[in-house]
Amino acid sequence: MAFKLLSQNDFDEIFEGKDCFCGSGASYEVCHREKKYRNPKEIALDQNRFMHRSRRCPVVTEGRNCEKPVIASHSQQRRGPLKLLTENGHVLGFSGGPNAGPRGESTPELTKISARKASTFPGLCAEHDAQLFRDIENQELKPNYKTALGLARRNTLYEAVVHTDATLFLNWLQTVPTFDFQMNTAGFTAELDNMRHYAAYNWYLATLISKIETRKSARKLYFFIAKIDACLPMSATGCFCIENDLDGVKLQKFSDTKRKFSYAQISVLPQGNGTTIFSISSTNDRDMHTSRKFLESFARCGAEELSNAILRTALEYTENIYFKESWVKTLSETQRNSLCQRFDDAAYFKVGLEKPDFSLARPLDIQLEGKVVASLLKTN
Known part of the structure; x- marks a missing residue:
């Protein structure tokens, strides 16, 4: 799926005769088509509204679009991990992360997020959501190929939808509104190109994984x-470009612009039986050597050390990460600060920004309990 940049006339056509995406009830023509932003916070609020606007299911069957209204899909099992982490109706996530309030200029903070909103995205219609994810939604997960495949597909679909929305909103922001403050919209170009590429590749990956499943x-x-063998006090899902492995080896450099980068999908999902399923995967359509080396570094990790490696990786590479509040309260102020400082969401939108070689190998002053009792590695 390729994305071309849209003009103001294109956006007029898309939203013609429709209620504005902001939820005001007014038509787009008399609302956000003439929008003038007073401060950056308004932009952050509108981006969230844009993502959760009403739209149609993107699934294509036999060449035809589904076109049924979408529901609030989950990137994590809503009856599994989120239920286990929920206390008093909420989980903890980072400001600036999905379905949380916007972050300021300082380090992100842990904030309460409604369990009903956590990990949601406007993904598919009810029929296709149930059909595509039934094998990983309503049952305890097992460490096997079928689970890894289903989790990888859900992650790529989430990333495709979210980054398509981010691409469209940034394109709209660069093209339509005006600003009461200094705003360099021309500076969006590099970020916009990056997100266009990332969204298109994840749509391709979602299709590829479906083809792999059906051979x-x-x-x-x-x-x-x-x-x-422990129910970890966190859950996480996401997709990211591979950089370094757990041993501190740089596998891909963003400065190598001629390279086709390999990506990975990660899932950390506590289960109702007192265990946690961790899955990390990568399709072999790009650099097979990179994909192998990255995954093998996790397989080499000690049985009692993997839980801590998982926490470091999730903090470095995912935004969709949630914690149990009572566990966070057991941490010292220094440990909580370390948790927030390690959450690196800013790197998602910094084109060409590379992490240090040792990023995943760098210790974190927090120790999670848990030992690997079963595992499966497949890199051939």
């Missing part, structure tokens, strides 16, 4: 999946 592609899903 209609010669490509493969490489993965490492493990069962940990």
Whole structure:
């Protein structure tokens, strides 16, 4: 799926005769088509409204678009991990992360997020959501190929939808509104190009994983999946470009602009039986060597150390990360600050920004309990 930049006339056509995406009830023509922003906070609020606007299911079957209204899909099992982490109706997530309030200029903070909103995105219609995710939604997960495949597909679909919305909103922001403060919209270009590429690649990945599942592609899903004998006080899902492995080896450099970068999908999901399923995967359509080396570094991790490696990786590479509040309260102020400082959401929108080689190997002064009791590595 390719994305072309849209003009103001294109946006007029898209929103013609429709209620404005902001939820005001007014038509787009008399509302945000003439929008003048007074401060950056208004932009952050509108981006969230834009993402949760009403739209149609993007699934294509036999060449035809579904077009049924979408529901609030979850990137994590709503009856599993989120239920286990929920206390008094909420989980803790980072400011600036999905479905949380906007962050300021300082380090992100842990904030309460309604369990009903956490990990949600306007993904699919009710029929396709149930159909595509039934194998990983309503049952305890097992450390096998079927689970790894289903989790990888859900992660890529989430990233595709979210970054398509981010691309459209940034394109709209650069094209339509005016500002009462200094705003360099021309400076969006590099970020916009980056998000266009990332969104398109994740739509391709979602399709590729479906073909791998039905054996209609010669490509493969490489993965490492493990069962940990403790219900970790966190959950996380996401997709990211591989940089370094757990041993501190730089596998891909963003400065190598001629390279086709390999990506990975991560899931950390506590289960109702007192265990946690961890899955990390990568399709072999790009650099097979990079995908192998990255996944094998997790397989080499000690049985009692993997839980801590998972926490470091989730903080470095995902935004969709949630914690149990009572666990966070057991941490010292220094440990809570370390948790927030390690959450690196700013890197998502800094084109060409590379992490230090040792980023994943760098210790965190927080120790999670849990030992690997079953695992499976597939890199061939």
